[in-house]
Amino acid sequence: MFEETIIAISTPLGYGGLGIVRLSGKKSLSIAKKIFKPKKQKAKIKPLRPILGNLYDFEQKEFFEEAYLTYFPQPSTYTREDMVEISCHGSPIILEEIIRIGIKAGARHANPGEFTLRAYIRGRIDILQAEAINDIIQASSLKQAKISFKQLEGSLSRKIASLRKNIIHLLSQIEASIEFPEERLRISPKQILKTIENTIQGIKKLIESYILGKTLSKGLTLAITGRTNVGKSTLFNSLLERERAIVTPYPGTTRDYLQERTKIKDSIFSLIDMAGITTPSHPVEKEGIKRGKKLLSDADGVLLLFDTSQNETLEDFKLLKQCKNKKPLLLFNKIDLPLRMNKEKVKDQGKNLPSLEISALKGTNLEKLKAKIHKIFVPNQNQGEEVILHLRQKLLLEEILDCLRGGGRLLKEGYTEEIIAEEIRKIIPLISQLTGEIKADEIINDIFNRFCVGK
Amino acid sequence: MNTEDEYDVIVVGAGHSGCEAAYAASCMGLETCLITIHLETIAQMSCNPAIGGLAKGHLVREIDALGGIMGLLADETGIQFRLLNRSRGGAVQAPRAQSDKALYRQTMKTWLERIPHLTLFQGIVTEILVKGNKVTGVMTLDWNRVFGKTVILSPGTFLNGLIHIGLHSYSAGRANELASRELSDNLKKLGLKTFRLKTGTPMRLHKQTIDWKHFTPQPGDKKPIPFSFRTQKELENKIICYIGYTNSKTHEIIRKNLDKSPLYSGKITGIGIRYCPSIEDKVVKFPHHSRHQFFLEPEGMDTEEIYVNGLSSSLPFEIQKKILKSIPGLDQAKILRPAYGIEYDAVVPTQLYPTLETRKIKNLFLAGQINGTSGYEEAAAQGLMAGINAALKIKKQKPFILCRDEAYIGVLIDDLISKGVEEPYRLFTSRAEYRILLRIDNADKRLIKYGYRYGLIEEKEYEVFLKKQEKINKTMAFLQKEKIKTKSNETISLKDFLKKPEVKLENVLEYKKFKFNLTDEEIRHIESEVKYEGYLKKQEKEIARIRKIDKEKIPKEVDYGKIPGFTQEVREKLEKFRPQTIGEAKKIPGITPAAIVNLHVYLNIQKREKCST
Ligand SMILES: Cc1cc2nc3c(=O)[nH]c(=O)nc-3n(C[C@H](O)[C@H](O)[C@H](O)COP(=O)(O)OP(=O)(O)OC[C@H]3O[C@@H](n4cnc5c(N)ncnc54)[C@H](O)[C@@H]3O)c2cc1C
Ligand SMILES: Nc1nc2c(ncn2[C@@H]2O[C@H](COP(=O)(O)OP(=O)(O)O)[C@@H](O)[C@H]2O)c(=O)[nH]1
Numbered sequence A: 001m002f003e004e005t006i007i008a009i010s011t012p013l014g015y016g017g018l019g020i021v022r023l024s025g026k027k028s029l030s031i032a033k034k035i036f037k038p039k040k041q042k043a044k045i046k047p048l049r050p051i052l053g054n055l056y057d058f059e060q061k062e063f064f065e066e067a068y069l070t071y072f073p074q075p076s077t078y079t080r081e082d083m084v085e086i087s088c089h090g091s092p093i094i095l096e097e098i099i100r101i102g103i104k105a106g107a108r109h110a111n112p113g114e115f116t117l118r119a120y121i122r123g124r125i126d127i128l129q130a131e132a133i134n135d136i137i138q139a140s141s142l143k144q145a146k147i148s149f150k151q152l153e154g155s156l157s158r159k160i161a162s163l164r165k166n167i168i169h170l171l172s173q174i175e176a177s178i179e180f181p182e183e184r185l186r187i188s189p190k191q192i193l194k195t196i197e198n199t200i201q202g203i204k205k206l207i208e209s210y211i212l213g214k215t216l217s218k219g220l221t222l223a224i225t226g227r228t229n230v231g232k233s234t235l236f237n238s239l240l241e242r243e244r245a246i247v248t249p250y251p252g253t254t255r256d257y258l259q260e261r262t263k264i265k266d267s268i269f270s271l272i273d274m275a276g277i278t279t280p281s282h283p284v285e286k287e288g289i290k291r292g293k294k295l296l297s298d299a300d301g302v303l304l305l306f307d308t309s310q311n312e313t314l315e316d317f318k319l320l321k322q323c324k325n326k327k328p329l330l331l332f333n334k335i336d337l338p339l340r341m342n343k344e345k346v347k348d349q350g351k352n353l354p355s356l357e358i359s360a361l362k363g364t365n366l367e368k369l370k371a372k373i374h375k376i377f378v379p380n381q382n383q384g385e386e387v388i389l390h391l392r393q394k395l396l397l398e399e400i401l402d403c404l405r406g407g408g409r410l411l412k413e414g415y416t417e418e419i420i421a422e423e424i425r426k427i428i429p430l431i432s433q434l435t436g437e438i439k440a441d442e443i444i445n446d447i448f449n450r451f452c453v454g455k
Numbered sequence B: 001m002n003t004e005d006e007y008d009v010i011v012v013g014a015g016h017s018g019c020e021a022a023y024a025a026s027c028m029g030l031e032t033c034l035i036t037i038h039l040e041t042i043a044q045m046s047c048n049p050a051i052g053g054l055a056k057g058h059l060v061r062e063i064d065a066l067g068g069i070m071g072l073l074a075d076e077t078g079i080q081f082r083l084l085n086r087s088r089g090g091a092v093q094a095p096r097a098q099s100d101k102a103l104y105r106q107t108m109k110t111w112l113e114r115i116p117h118l119t120l121f122q123g124i125v126t127e128i129l130v131k132g133n134k135v136t137g138v139m140t141l142d143w144n145r146v147f148g149k150t151v152i153l154s155p156g157t158f159l160n161g162l163i164h165i166g167l168h169s170y171s172a173g174r175a176n177e178l179a180s181r182e183l184s185d186n187l188k189k190l191g192l193k194t195f196r197l198k199t200g201t202p203m204r205l206h207k208q209t210i211d212w213k214h215f216t217p218q219p220g221d222k223k224p225i226p227f228s229f230r231t232q233k234e235l236e237n238k239i240i241c242y243i244g245y246t247n248s249k250t251h252e253i254i255r256k257n258l259d260k261s262p263l264y265s266g267k268i269t270g271i272g273i274r275y276c277p278s279i280e281d282k283v284v285k286f287p288h289h290s291r292h293q294f295f296l297e298p299e300g301m302d303t304e305e306i307y308v309n310g311l312s313s314s315l316p317f318e319i320q321k322k323i324l325k326s327i328p329g330l331d332q333a334k335i336l337r338p339a340y341g342i343e344y345d346a347v348v349p350t351q352l353y354p355t356l357e358t359r360k361i362k363n364l365f366l367a368g369q370i371n372g373t374s375g376y377e378e379a380a381a382q383g384l385m386a387g388i389n390a391a392l393k394i395k396k397q398k399p400f401i402l403c404r405d406e407a408y409i410g411v412l413i414d415d416l417i418s419k420g421v422e423e424p425y426r427l428f429t430s431r432a433e434y435r436i437l438l439r440i441d442n443a444d445k446r447l448i449k450y451g452y453r454y455g456l457i458e459e460k461e462y463e464v465f466l467k468k469q470e471k472i473n474k475t476m477a478f479l480q481k482e483k484i485k486t487k488s489n490e491t492i493s494l495k496d497f498l499k500k501p502e503v504k505l506e507n508v509l510e511y512k513k514f515k516f517n518l519t520d521e522e523i524r525h526i527e528s529e530v531k532y533e534g535y536l537k538k539q540e541k542e543i544a545r546i547r548k549i550d551k552e553k554i555p556k557e558v559d560y561g562k563i564p565g566f567t568q569e570v571r572e573k574l575e576k577f578r579p580q581t582i583g584e585a586k587k588i589p590g591i592t593p594a595a596i597v598n599l600h601v602y603l604n605i606q607k608r609e610k611c612s613t
C-alpha cells in the first residue's frame, strides 16, 4: 500500500484563503505534470522552486484554476518520498476538483493520517511526533495547536525519555542488588520502594496532563443549571455570543437541553443549557430531565444560577444540594433588578463554593465570569509542562503504573528482589511502545555507572 | 602423534573453552586433537582462583547438565564453596567456589589424557589451512601440518596479546607466555574482522607476609552445594577468604600516579571491561568513595600465593608496592607476581552462526575469549557448544542451538552473534528475558535430555535424573492434594501455603509429615517451582506464542524492496540470507527487533489482503 502515490487536501476545509493539495509517492511529479501546466511554456519544474501555472483538466482539456506548484524530491521530505505541493485559492470546490483529476491521473486518495504514517514508517519521525501532527490538523483551539507544536519539537518525547531513564534507574537498582550480592551495595527494599514511589509520582503527573489534553482538544463540558426562569438561556446565549436558545419570560421554555461549542479565552467549551424543571408534568419532560441529570453528572463543570430578584426557594436549595459535589460556580443573576434574595443564606449552604454576581441580560461581569470559568474549570497547566494528548499513551502509562504498584506491593509483602524485578521488567515492552526500546545493556551500563561493582 | 593423520576435530588452545570443546567432541566418538602452547598450562585460570557466581554459576550448572566437565572439576578441586543470594529466591541463587588452581590444571590434564579418541599435542598454531572456503587443518610454528575436518579456535587472550605494566609493555598472551601473533595475522588474512579488547589481573602476594588480623574472615557455607548434579563426594571447605578495604591514602597514591597508567595516559587503545574495573578505574570513577573493598583469596592448598581480588591494576610495579604500603595488613606484603593489564585481539562475533562456526570459512569454529567474552565459564560454555556442533557437523546431524528461553548458554551465544560486543562480554542474569525459568535447580530438567542425546550424559546418570524427577512429581502432587488449616484458620493446600513469601518447605513439614526423602537440592527445586508457579506459567505461555511466530513462514517470493520502513542494511541482509521463517530472520545479525515487527506486520497484511481478494 505504500507503493502508491497518494493525494490529499492538507489544509482543513473551509479555513482561510489558501488551500494546499499534497502528493506523495514515486509518481508525484509525473501526476503533477499531467494536471498542471506552467505559465511559461518552456519552464521546467525544478526541485524546491515554486512555479506558477494553471491546473489542467486533461479529460475536458481545459484549464480551471491558477496555482503554484512546488516539487520536493525524496528523501528530505516529510514522508521521505517524492512530494508535490499545489497551492491555490482555498475554495473547497476547487480543492476537491484537484483531488478528482489527481486521482484520474493515477493518484490514490490518502487515508486519514497516511502522510504522517508514511513519515513514521520511513523513520522520519517517532510515534509521538506522528500523533502530534495529527493533532495540529485537528486542533480546534489555539492552545492545543500550540501544545501540538511543542510536542512536535519533541517535548513530550523528552518527558517520556526522562520517564524511561527513571525506569532504567529503578531496574538497575534492583538488578545491582541481585547481581552483586558480595559487594555490600546495601540497596535495601526500602530504597527500592522509594524509587518506585518517585517513578509513580512522575507518571501520575503525565497522566493528569492527559486529562488536560483531552479537555483542550474535545472541549470541556459546562452545564448551566438552575430553576426555571433564572436566566440560563440568556446566559447561554451571551456566552455563545449569538442567539441559540429561545428566551421567553414564560417559565419552562427550554424543555430539553441545548448544547453548543464556544471559545472562552483560548479554550473550547461545550455549553449545555439545561431544562430548568425539577418536577415534570409531562412524560416528555421526565425523559428530558433524566437525560439532563446524566449530563450534569458527566459535565466537567457546572454553573448554578439564582435569580436575585426573587426570594430564594426550596428548589434553589435542592439544586444546590444536588450538584454540590460537582463544585459548581454559583451565579447570582439579574443584579440589575432590585435585590430580593438572601444571598448570604444561599452562600452559607454552598460553603466554600466560588460565586459571582452577574446580569446575563445586561452583560454585567460577563468578562469576569469568563475569566473565572477559565480559572476554575480549565485544569492547571504548569508553565513548560507538556501534555499528553492520546488515549493510547495514557493507557500505556496506566499499565506501567500498574506494574510499578504491583512491584511496590509485593516488596511490602516481603517478596524478594527477583520477583519485584519480574513486575518491573514488564514495563520494558510497554515503554518501548512509547519511546525507544530498553536493552539489557543499558541497564547493565547504568549499574556500572552508578555502583562501584566488579572486581 | 602422527602428523599424517587426519582428525575429525582439531581444537587450538587448551583453555577453559578448548578443554570443553575437545572433551565433547571426543566423547561423541570423534577423533580429536587438542593443540596447545604448553601442556602444563592446560585449563590455567589466568585470573582469579574461583569459578561461579551469579549467572556464571548458572552457566556451570548448564554445562554440567549437558555433560560438560567444568562443574565436576570445580567440585573436585574446590577448596571453599558458597551459594550466593541465599536470602533471595531460587532463580537468583548461584554457586561460587574457590579453586585450587594447580590442582584444577593437573586434574583437567589427567582427565583429558585418559579420554579415548583424544590426542593432546604441544604446539603453537600459526596458520589455519584453508582450501576454497573450507578449513583443512592447521600449521604449527615448527612447520607441522595437522589435518582435520573441522577446527575449533580457542586461543583466549593470546591473539596479539600485549601486556602493560605502567608505561612498559611487551608481547605476551599471559604473563611471560608467548603471544600468538602469526595466528592473529592469519585470521585477518582469512577475512575475519577483529577488534581490540583489554583486561587486567591483580598482584599475587605471599601469604606469610600478610598481617591477617587486619582482615575480616569470610568462611564458606556450612553445607556446601556442588556445581555438578553428578558429584557424589562430600564437599569440604579447606580455606577461608578475607575481606579488606583500601583507604584515602591509597586513593591519593593512585590519583597522583595516573599519568603512569597506560590506560589513563592513553597508551592502551583496547576497550576495557567495566565489569572488572582496575583499582585506578574505581578511584577515578567514584571519587566520593572513601574506600574500596577487596578480597584475599588463596590460590590453592600447596602454595602460599594469595590473589588480591579487587586490586587489579596496570600501574607500574613501584606504585603497586606503594598501594600495598598504604593498606594496614598489607604494608609488609611481598608481591610474588605483579598486577598487569593485557590487550588482545578478538574476532567480531557477528561473523558467526549460532553454532559458533564462522560464516566466512566452513568448518572453522571459534569459542571463548576470542569471541569477545570474558570469564572462564563463558568460555567453557562456548567451547562445549562448539565441540558438540563440530561433531554434529561431521556426523551430518542437525546443529545444536539453545534458545534464549532455554538456557543462559542460549542467551550468551545469541547476544554474541546477533548483537556483537563492544567491550568484553560478561553474562548477567538480567540479560535473560526468562530469569525465573533459567535456574540452577532446574538446569538438569531443562538440558540433560540433550546431553543424553549426544552421548555426553551416561545412561546411569540419566536414570538418576529420571528417578529424581519422579520423586519430585510425586511430592508436587502431594503438596497440591493435601490441605491444611493455617493459624489464621483458612483451609489451603500445602502448595498454596508454601507460596507465601516467608514459608519454606520445612515449615510445611510442621503441618504434615511426608514420606519423601528429599535432598537439599530437591527441596530448593520444589520451593522454586511452587513459589514461582504463576510467573512460570505466564512465561511458558509467552514463549509458546513467540515460538509460534518464529515458525511463521516467509513466502519465497517476498520482495523485500517492497516492504516499507526497512533501512538499506536490513533490506540487504534479508535479501542476502532470504530467511524461511520469522525465527530465522531474527537470527540474522544486524536485524533489529523493530525490523522483525515490521516484517511480521507486513506479511500478515499481505496474508489478509490475499484472503480478502
Ligand atoms: C590478565 C588476565 C586477566 C583476566 N581477568 C579476568 C577477569 O577479571 N574476569 C574474567 O572473567 N576473566 C578474566 N580473564 C579472562 C579469562 O582468563 C578468560 O576469559 C578465559 O580464560 C578464557 O578462556 P579461553 O578458553 O577462551 O582462553 P584461555 O583460558 O586464555 O586459554 C587459551 C589457551 O590457548 C592457548 N593458545 C593460545 N594461542 C595458541 C596457539 N596459537 N596455538 C596453540 N595454543 C594456543 C593458550 O596457551 C591457552 O592455553 C583474564 C585473563 C587474563 C589473561
Ligand atoms: N433583568 C434581567 N432579566 C433577565 C436576566 N437574565 C434573564 N432575564 C430574563 O429572565 C427571563 C427568563 O430567562 P431565560 O433565560 O429564559 O431563563 P431560563 O428558563 O433559566 O432559561 C427572560 O425574560 C429574560 O429576559 C438578567 O440578568 N436581568
Ligand SMILES: [Mg+2]
Pocket (backbone or CB within 6 Å): A229, A232, A233, A234, A245, A246, A247, A253, A254
Ligand atoms: Mg431556558
